[in-house]
Amino acid sequence: MADYVTTFFPNMEPDQDSVSRQMKVKIAVNFVAHDLWKNAIKFSDKSSTYQIK
Numbered sequence: 001m002a003d004y005v006t007t008f009f010p011n012m013e014p015d016q017d018s019v020s021r022q023m024k025v026k027i028a029v030n031f032v033a034h035d036l037w038k039n040a041i042k043f044s045d046k047s048s049t050y051q052i053k
Contacts, residue, residue, distance in 0.1 A: 001033050002026040 006022050006029075
């Protein structure tokens with residue numbers, strides 16, 4: 001998922017700032033995705049008949 005999002009932040013310049021910016025975006029996306037996943041599991045209703053998709 002993070003690799004997909006970084007396609008919107010292309011690494012046009014070979015400088016260190018561009019690479020650093022792309023790495024920060026990957027870390028942020030991974031953090032948010034992990035937190036959403038963790039909360040979905042933590043707060044899921046086991047008695048529900050609907051599946052998480």
